[in-house]
Amino acid sequence: MSALKRSVVHAGLIVFALWPAAHIGLVRTWEVNPWKLAGWGMYSAPQIPAELRISCFTPDEVGVHPLTALPPELEATRYEYLRARLGLGRLARPTGLARALLDRYPAIDGVSIVVAQPVLNRRTGFVEEFTTTYEYRR
Amino acid sequence: MGFESVLSRLDGDEPGTRHGKLRAFQIILALVICTEYGTKYLRRWGELGPDEVVAWCAVTVLTVAVAHGRWRRPAFAGIALVQTWYVFSLFPMAGNHRYLEAAFAATFAALDDEDGAEQVLLLRSLRTMVLVVLFYSGLQKLVHGYWLRGQFLAWSLWQDSFRTALEPLLPAEEFARLTSHGWSAGDGPYVVTSRPLVLLSNAIWLSEMALAALLIPRATRTFACVATCALIAAAELVARELMFGVEFAAATLLFLPGDFLRRCVVPAAALLAALVLVRLGVVPEVVFH
Numbered sequence: 001m002s003a004l005k006r007s008v009v010h011a012g013l014i015v016f017a018l019w020p021a022a023h024i025g026l027v028r029t030w031e032v033n034p035w036k037l038a039g040w041g042m043y044s045a046p047q048i049p050a051e052l053r054i055s056c057f058t059p060d061e062v063g064v065h066p067l068t069a070l071p072p073e074l075e076a077t078r079y080e081y082l083r084a085r086l087g088l089g090r091l092a093r094p095t096g097l098a099r100a101l102l103d104r105y106p107a108i109d110g111v112s113i114v115v116a117q118p119v120l121n122r123r124t125g126f127v128e129e130f131t132t133t134y135e136y137r138r
Numbered sequence: 139m140g141f142e143s144v145l146s147r148l149d150g151d152e153p154g155t156r157h158g159k160l161r162a163f164q165i166i167l168a169l170v171i172c173t174e175y176g177t178k179y180l181r182r183w184g185e186l187g188p189d190e191v192v193a194w195c196a197v198t199v200l201t202v203a204v205a206h207g208r209w210r211r212p213a214f215a216g217i218a219l220v221q222t223w224y225v226f227s228l229f230p231m232a233g234n235h236r237y238l239e240a241a242f243a244a245t246f247a248a249l250d251d252e253d254g255a256e257q258v259l260l261l262r263s264l265r266t267m268v269l270v271v272l273f274y275s276g277l278q279k280l281v282h283g284y285w286l287r288g289q290f291l292a293w294s295l296w297q298d299s300f301r302t303a304l305e306p307l308l309p310a311e312e313f314a315r316l317t318s319h320g321w322s323a324g325d326g327p328y329v330v331t332s333r334p335l336v337l338l339s340n341a342i343w344l345s346e347m348a349l350a351a352l353l354i355p356r357a358t359r360t361f362a363c364v365a366t367c368a369l370i371a372a373a374e375l376v377a378r379e380l381m382f383g384v385e386f387a388a389a390t391l392l393f394l395p396g397d398f399l400r401r402c403v404v405p406a407a408a409l410l411a412a413l414v415l416v417r418l419g420v421v422p423e424v425v426f427h
Contacts, residue, residue, distance in 0.1 A: 001255045009248065009259055010141050013266050016241060020274040024281055034278050036230050038237035040271045041278030043377065044285070046293045048321050087230030118321055120293055122283040125327030127320075 031089030031117070048127075050085050050117040052078065052094070054101070057110040057137070064112070067101075074100050085115060090132060098136035110137035145262040148269075150356045150395055156261055158397040160251045161207070163264070164214070166388040166399075166406045167246075168204035170381050171217060171239055172197050173410040177381075177417040189227070193220050215247035235382040241267060242389070261392065268389045269350045272366065276346030288330035288339040292316050299425065303376045307335045345369055353393050366390045378425055384409060 023039030026032040034041030054067040070078055077100045084092035094113045101111045115132045151159075175194045179186055186194075197220055203213035221240035225232040242264065249260040284290035294300040295317050305313055312332060319325045330336055349369065352362035367387045374383035384406050391399040415421045 001249075001253065001259065005248070005256075006259065009245075009263060010145075012241075012245075013145075013263055014141075016267060017270050020270065020278070024278065027278075027282070033230070034282060036232070036234070038234055039278060040234060040274040041282070042234055042275065043290065043294075044275075044278035045282040046284065046290065083231055116323075118323055120284070120289060120326070120328060122286075122289055125287075125289055125292070125329035127323055127325045127328075129323035 026091075027089075030091045032091060033087050033089065036087045046120045047086065048118045048120070049082060050115050052082070052097075053114040053116060055112045055114075056101070056105060056108040057112065058108055067111075071104060074104060085117075094134055095136070098134065102136065102138055108138070110135060112136075145259075145266065147354055148262050148265040148393075149258070150359065151261070152395045152397075155395070155397040156257050157251060159392055159394075159399045160257070160260060162397070162399040162403050163388055163392055164210060164246060164251075165205050165403050167239065167242055167385060168201040168213075168217065169407055169410050170385045171221070171243075172201035173413060174381050176414055180414075180417045189223075193223060196220055211247050211250070214243045218243035218247055233382075235379070235385065238267065238271060239385070264389060264392055265353075268386070268392070269353060271386070272346050272353070272390075273350035276343040276348075276350070279343035279346070285339045285343050288332070288336045289328050291335060291339050292328040292330050296321075299376050299378055304335065307338065308332045342369075342373075353390075356395075359393050359395070363390055363393050380413060381410070 020039045020041075023032070023034075023037060023041070026037075027034045027039065027041065027045075032039075033047055034044045035047055054070070056065050056067055057063065058065055074097070077097050081092065081094045081097045085094075094115070098111050098113060102108065113134045113136075115134070117130050117132070118127050119130055120126075121128050175197045179190060179194050196216060200213040200216045200220070203209045204217075218240050221236050221243060225236050225240065245260060245263050245267075249256040249263070251257055251260055279285040279290075284293075291300070291304060295304060295313075301317060308316070308330070309332060312330070316328065316330070319328060330339075345365070346369070349362050349366045352358040353366070367390055370383050370387045370390070374380055377383075388399060388402060388406065391402060412421065413424075416424050
């Protein structure tokens, strides 16, 4: 066996052993899903999908209109973001969905997307909601 | 040299057993991967994309090649590629076992199971991966804090299999309360007063980390191997990830000094065939993932 091959295998094993430690850091910092991305944290924490609350900024005097129903053609984009959010936590941003909304509604100035993430509080045992707001202007 | 000596702590095989156990694990691994694609895609028959059909056919052919043996290394290279495609196509939601299968397959492709030095490194590599998965599985439960007072198990009661398994450990009123909670803000509390459930919750993460450590010394290896397989079997009764259970139990049995794993190929193949028959509706439905 060549020394190169031996070194490559050793390097691979070191990465394999150290990646989960980095993964724990990603989970704690960015709310990355501990069940995913080869951190071996299956069943270590509840995985609860987030919900979206979308509003459109308009040039009229009202200024902000909540979008109660998403057009059917944007459902796939919304699902794609929620899927990415469930896996990557706050590393996933709803930029694609915002862009699709701005394209769909040319009259609006911008969109606000609030990501409401239910989290089980490990101390109290109650489900709490944490929100992250993303604003996109045209 | 330093890393090599760390890895050498994982040695300890009876003479002439290395190749037999490696071949057994290769066959079980390939059969599990093939069955995973089969059972997953049979459920979505008629709505599969062309890429999924190609992946399924490829994995089936590659599994035959692994079982035949002559072209097993290129076949494992192919399996590693298909699993990598799968992980990327579902990113970031592919299950962890797909990453592990890709890593196992890549290792089998890279190292010759008949060459003395490579064979030794191959076994050491596979054993290292088992230790890493087992240890971090426990550590993640510890650091995220949902297992210290049974909160995760309380939350998991929304699943039938968890309800059935954990109901005997909970007083009736507490079981009724926990199963009535939802996932919206304000729902809860997912707090457990049942001492047996809290003990079980802590015993699980502690066992995973301890067994990873006990798999290393030769004196405790056989005990740790049997205990790990028992832990996997108990977990699969609840989690129902049967194919991953078969695969990981087989990988754990690589630690045994003899080649007991060879005797597990036929039972593993029979179990996997039964899962395919369940998916085909030939035998009664059993829930598994």
